[in-house]
Amino acid sequence: MKTLLRLSFAAIFAALVGCATPQVPVPLDQTFYTADKKTVGLMLEAPEKPGLALEGNIGLLDYAIIAAATNTLTSHIEGQDLGEFLAVAEELSHSLESEGFQVVRLEAPEKAPKLAKFKDPDSKDTTYFAAKDHRALADQYKVDYLLKLTATSAGLARPYYGFIPTDAPRAIFNVHGEMIDMSSNQLLWYSNISHSAYASGEWDEGPSYPGLTNTYYVVMNKAKQDVLNALAKRDGGAEVLALKAGEVDEETESPEAESQQQ
Template sequence: MKGIRAGLAVVFVALAALTGCATPQPPVAMDQAFWAEKQDRIGIAITEIPAPSVQMTGQQGLLDIAVNKGMASGLTKKVESWDSTSLRGLQQKVAERLQAQGYTVKLLDKPYDFKDFKKAERKLGYAELDMTPLKAQEGIDKVVLLMLGVNGTTRSYYGMIPTSDPVSLVTMVTTVVDLDDNRLIYFQPSAVSRAAEGEWDESPEYPNLTNAFYKALDEAEQKMLLPFDAQQLSSN
């Protein structure tokens, strides 16, 4: 349980860095008008997927960090060999779900970076960055932005003392923006954290922790696809 709490602590830091938000934006439920406006063209973008990494949280001095990194070098080597690039397929899978419901979609070719956008006037319920130029640039009315954050493992420490076991972690944000006014039609930051089933410290391969990571990846993908699944439309 401590490991999962440590993982969730990393989530908030990671998502703040990912979205550029100083003031947290609460989740925004899908605007039901989205499903009625089938005449609109929807762009689907995805950010670059960070390589898996080892995160260390908690109160640590510089010496503590150096020692902890040294002690975790074997795990770090293994985590850095993990592959999270399967999430690149999310863009196409979202497109297929929307096309099956009769929407016209456009895949935006490049992985989108927040540097591509200027800061907008900060208002809750609106995107932190001004994405409205995409309307003219890409010929779209709305954009689905799939944002992938920190992934790998996280572990908490007090100084040089671990206070949790490492757990797998995948963070992500799913956003839908109306490009007429930069309004958030949908906004959901989330994370998946999974502990190893059984002993985690089986170096050098760490099979149980590795298995937990790939299960977390699969669960993260399903979370990001869920808002666009056909069953979500049945009550509309």
Template sequence: MKTLLRLSFAAIFAALVGCATPQVPVPLDQSFYTADKKTVGLMLEAPKAPGLALEGNIGLLDYAIIAAATSSLTDHIEGQDLGEFLAVAEELSQNLENEGFELVRLQVPEKAPKLAKFKDPDGKDTTYFAAKDHRTLADQYQVDYLLKLTATRAGLARPYYGFIPTDAPRAVFNVHGEMIDMSSNQLLWYSDIAHSAYATGEWDEGPSFPGLTNTYYVVMNKAKQDVLGALAKRESATGTLALNDDEEAEATESSETPAESQQ
């Protein structure tokens, strides 16, 4: 019940802040790979466990009814892990080291640092900057670039009208990512990655819910692969990824598999 209430308050907060002008996606500036090789600080944030997110017009009293009706499914999904997403740190480290960078893992601070707002020196061009001034953190973190990856949604989602479900639950995994040049506060990369898919066949097969469980791990892997692809070095002439033999074989194999639906 507490989890469901937290989710409802989070949804209200997201709606309130949603009025702000969103940052447009920023593909990775390939000058990142051509500049002198430097240190990248990776800050990886994820919930302790996946969960069941409720969507739609739901009153506070409805949450108690929904909690009782979905307790088996909620307990099951909260018992799964986020290992596939967390493994992105090791893969990124290897990829960057192969390009001459050093990757340093940074702890997510318990309290977000108070940073001043950053004014874009020329808001008319297509060079984007972080909304907050991260340059003051350069000495503290001792890195040249700050790469922040946050799993903003992980687990399952289901829409309701009151306490009545209006659709089957689906697996979801969303990642927010940004790369900041600590010397200029420029956004070298900015993206919101969202994957969602329904289970194949019957989903209500408790207590193990194999269809939903498998789909959850599929969408989590897709989100991870999107992160790796977005941060990969690209050939300047063609714009294609520079993959090694194993990655090329994996990409060919995955292209033969029907894609899951993506939000």
């Protein structure tokens, strides 16, 4: 839970600090597959377990009331796994190795390294660079490219006004991904993949919550498939799929209001 909160706060902080223009999505530069440099460092980061994210205008006392009311649901979702997302590392490694790359699995550092800011040499063109200068890490990691995938949120989310729920819980799975050329600091790929869906039918079927549980695994699988698709090699001039930042996949409608509150 602490890891999930740390990732969530980090994402919010990164979005709010300063007045810099948010990085737009960058579809994978297909020259990546034809370059001579072939070593990819794959870094995967995920929370220790899924969780229940609370949204809306909530006071400190409200959190205590909500925690007591949602104890069963929270315990259930925290007992689920992230295996579908974690499997993306093995699938990506196999795919890249089949294209002649050497893949090196890298452990995500507990504390982010202090990197200097990187200034885009021409901010008016469509070549984008990582905000921090990763070139200094090339010798440390011994890689030509750094592919970072972070599950920024996983589990369930529910909005509240005070301690009163204003909608049914929904399953969520969000992934931030980027591919950095370690020699130039160029972003070869950048995307924020976001999936969210309500359970079909009744959701409040504790203690196993089959509808919500199944929907959670569905959205996690979709996030994984989006990652694989975005990083796939495009043959024959096929159009590259650009994933829109903040795209949300709402598959099922919200239940009727009278069945939404606990």
